[in-house]
Amino acid sequence: MNVQLSSQGPTHDEIDFEFLGNVTGEPYTLHTNVFTQGQGQREQQFRLWFDPTNDFHTYSILWNPKHIIFMVDDMPIRDFRNLEGKGIAFPKNQPMRLYSSLWNADDWATQGGRVKTDWSHAPFSASYRGFKADACVxxxxxxxxxxxxxxxxxxxxxxxxxxxxxQELDLTRQQRMRWVQRNYMIYNYCTDPKRVAQGVPAECSM
Structure with a gap:
């Protein structure tokens, strides 16, 4: 399942929450990504510390000119900072709309494509409640x-x-975010050996 903010076109901006498929009984993976001017590959993934299918939880994106902060139940898990002063693109000039979809990504999302979608469980559905948008139009x-x-x-x-x-994270919330990253982050594009071999992304060293 995918919930995202996105603009349109080949140089679109995008901010993603994605829930990846899993094997029954295993923890769910929350996938996050940021696209700027059509370029993504800024993925971070987390094992959720709860079963998201058992109850409603709050997934939030704080997007302002200085930060993109991903939060789960008001717990910050990721802060993508505006480093335009260092030559790193930041999505702030294209208006985005909110989209949600269910899509088949079993060629990569389920343990690298090793586990395929079990279509016998279809149709699949997702439910939402308490949606709130405090945003600029x-x-x-x-x-x-x-x-x-x-x-x-x-x-x-x-x-x-x-x-x-x-708004930005104060010291206490920065510490909470680092705690989540130490204990529940399972993938970080900044430390992926295959990508680092081609050069560490500039924002990862700041």
């Missing part, structure tokens, strides 16, 4: 209106509804 005139201020002439980041616009 770009109007036809190209002007952003944010949060509870949608439809009014309020600049991004102003007022209580726009606090997320300048």
């Amino acid at each position: 770009v109007t036809a005139a190209g002007r952003p209106h944010c949060g509870a201020s949608v439809g009014t002439d309020v600049a991004p980041g102003t007022g209580a509804a726009g606090e997320w616009y300048n």
Whole structure:
């Protein structure tokens, strides 16, 4: 299952949450990725510390001009920072829409394609509740209106509804994120030997 923010076109931006298939009884894998100007391959994967099929959980993306922060039940698991000053592209100029889909990725998502989709369990379904978007909407005139201020002439980041616009992780939440990464991260593109052999991605050394 895939939940993503995405723009359109060959140079699209994209921010992904993906739930990968598993063998019955094994932990589920949460896959995250960031595309900028059509270029992805910034994957990090985590073993969830709960069974996501047993109850509803909250999956959040805080996306502002300085950070893309992935959270599970308000626990930060990843922070992709804006390092444009170092020559690293950051998705901030293309409006994105929210999409959700179920798709067959068993050629790579299930243990590298070793486990195929069992279609006898179809049709597959996903349920959502409590959706909340505190976001800027770009109007036809190209002007952003944010949060509870949608439809009014309020600049991004102003007022209580726009606090997320300048939000970042404090020290305590940074420590929580590092704890999750130490204990539950199972893949990081920054340390993949095959990719590192071709050169460590620039943002990984900062």
